[in-house]
Amino acid sequence: MLAVTAAAFSIALPAQAQQAGEINFGIISTESSNNLKTAWQPLLDDMQKAIGLKVNAFFAPDYAGVIEAMRFNKVQIAWYGNKSAMEAVDRAQGEVFAKVVNKDGSQGYWSLMLVHKDSPLKSLDDVLAKRKELTLSMGDPNSTSGTLVPCFYAFAANKVDPTREFKRMARSNHESNIMAVANRQVDAATVASDVVDRMKVKVPEKAAELREVWRSPLIASDPLVWRQDLDAGIKRKVRDFLLGYGKDEREKGVLNALTWSAFVASDNSQLVPIRQLELAKDRAKVEADTALSADEKAKKLADIDQRLAALGKQIAKAD
Template structure:
């Protein structure tokens, strides 16, 4: 009996310590770290984001610190190593965060026009003689191309498939010179005559019209992509549920007041809606299509290996198609 009582007392002590540690761990959540990719100058984005982060801090009762990075990869890595808790990504980088950094989509942005999506663009200078993708590809070996960040959806993945893969063109070898930069840099270098053609996006164009209207006037759009789902917000899936609940409540209700809409205006957003990882399904399709095209045209791969890899991709595509069909019917 004494042994039983001892075991029971030990169990109570262990449970109490566990509860205490849990309470302490919870009380230690004093800061939320928010990752933001600098698709334009960091100073511009810091000024635009701070009022929103201040409102988030007040609503959650904790400090909210921004983490600005010059490319998507740095924000993905920051989430992977628990340096940030939540981040604003493009769809391509969100896919990387979900697959490799324990990320989970919980919301997506709604544009100031009410759109839950945006479009990738190809731009040239207003005075450029080129007016179509066909003309650009015909003269590619004479031109400098401003490609997007490799983890950018609108700046890299979407034009990579619709402009280049569908035309059996490798931009790395087709152009006289290819550079990779963020959206704002691409636009400014085209406007300044330093790059002949570049990738861009409609949401970045709206921001450029606010921050650099004179430069926006110097751009000409020669291609627009199919609709891309609007940018997702991603949190670490292992974030405490209570913090998740508070974050989601704050995000999904933000934009209801005139003051909040004014805060979101510089980002060209009107609010947010709930989302999940299924938002990435069409992006996954694009990535697999692009990979399939690259492997098909790669003569350095032996036939047996090539067929095995292509078959695997085709199976993944079939599973994706079935998933998308199932969602559309539900």
Template sequence: MHWPKTATIMTVALSCLIVIGCKDTDRGEGSDSVTELTFGVISTESAKGLKKGFKPLLADMSKALGVPVTGRYVTEYSSVITGMTYKQVDIAWLGNKSAVEALDRAGGEVFARTVAADGSPGYWAVIIVHTDSPYHSIDEIIADGGKLMFGNGDPNSTSGYLIPSYYLWGERGIRPVKHFKRVVNANHEANALAIAAGRIDFATNNTENLVLLRAKRPAIAAKIRVIWKSPLIPNDPLVWRKDLPDETKRAIRKFFLSYGRGDGPEAERQRKILADISGGWAPFKASNDDHLLPIREMMVAREVMEIEQNESLSDGDKQAKLAPLKQRLAELHERRQALKESAAENAGQED
């Protein structure tokens, strides 16, 4: 069926309004200046908690850049990515997996990364249960899978979804929606609350959110026990739209990389603001798209694993699907090794 051109335009416009709320002006490539900025925040906890943490940071950013900076707090990670795609989100704090999606689908670019307040190089995905739960290992949970409710993370979450999918379910050939009695998807805070209330049997989470929970809701945290911990996950990146004007990007970079650094009461005030965001942050560090290489490798490796375990595919179909993925995996591994060697060489020269 061929739709009238006017109807198609109206449909697209209406869809944009429904999904993200279109603005009157396009701040895309070629714009000489930016008159406002929108900062997207992933939904690791309630919007109220996130707003409380980010509000003073964004106020300082607005003052430093001389333009209004508005926070966009969403219930799903994908909403931030969609907002960036339609140029309604300019900068975002994202998890590593959602950052990959932002780069590939929304013209994003990594320019900085968060740093844990305690100096940790990253964080860990965990599986949690109620303290009174009879389960103490993943194997015990898998054995009773048919009668257990699983609180999975947002599909674009690194620690809540990608990491457990790869290290726990993929390596065992398990599809959670088929193996467990019921699977529900929610953010870290919602999953923790559901565990503490006994509404689900086990759930994904991460160490950053548990630190935050112990600080702000110790009675809830006391009802939660960790039974599995992943390998280290790199700290979260900050991503901007790479088609923002260069002048704007320079100002954004300067603000984030200088924030909370130095001596004196102002730097101390800024560090206090960072310490109250999420599980607690220290001053940001510069980064780039290579920050996501380990996550990209894992995402491709998971695809390879799923295809290899797919019994409905013939050997020929499997090989046809696997060949480009394995080539991509080799390229990513080669790039990451080259970066390691370059870093080691630079360290040696500094010595």
């Protein structure tokens, strides 16, 4: 449940910013706000010139803060991961309109589990076998690669509850988790592969201390989301700016600092696999709930299966 209230944003940002010649651009907390601001500000400055409106960067201490800011129209456009984008679509009148393209031209990334390079842990099986002796740090609860994907593919698939079965489980942003592993403060951590790529550039000596022991299936690249009620003219200008960005060397350099090469059009359909993971997680919880009667359990499972089937049809239709 998103805990941040409207009052939390009433001081920081004006309501209905786009009506006053401004828009607020939310940036999820994958790293420290200082690092994110350094990477993002050149792009936002270029956007401001292109669309003729002041563009304010908005940061929050967690993903929920950006989602709630969009919900209360304190943020009109935001960069999310897929899980947080799903929450914004469902709770904050959000709509996916674009996604990033990586430097190598790919349109996806991975969830990774990292350990220190000198750790005796060599694989996911090693981590799971010794979990009661280990400290694990995961991502924000609304993080796709830090929480949702590893919880399903690494833990639920092996019938492990990471919140209960490790010696200690912590949560932090991707950058902090990477540093915690490099500095031997935790035994293992789940992070996004693109943040690891950025850390290899920013702090190569720390990145050299890491070793990957698990990699997820490919995750669709990060979406950009705007509020559905954003002015149509502003939407058009923002879309045209982003989809045309990265053509000259200076713009390529701006995107390179973000580990991207371009933006391409997208829509809410890219969130369907994430919805499937969420429902699969819910299904596993229902199956394991001994407090439910047989009838209650059957009813809940049937409802989840019906929704999973509907999502499967969406994918089949898109293919």
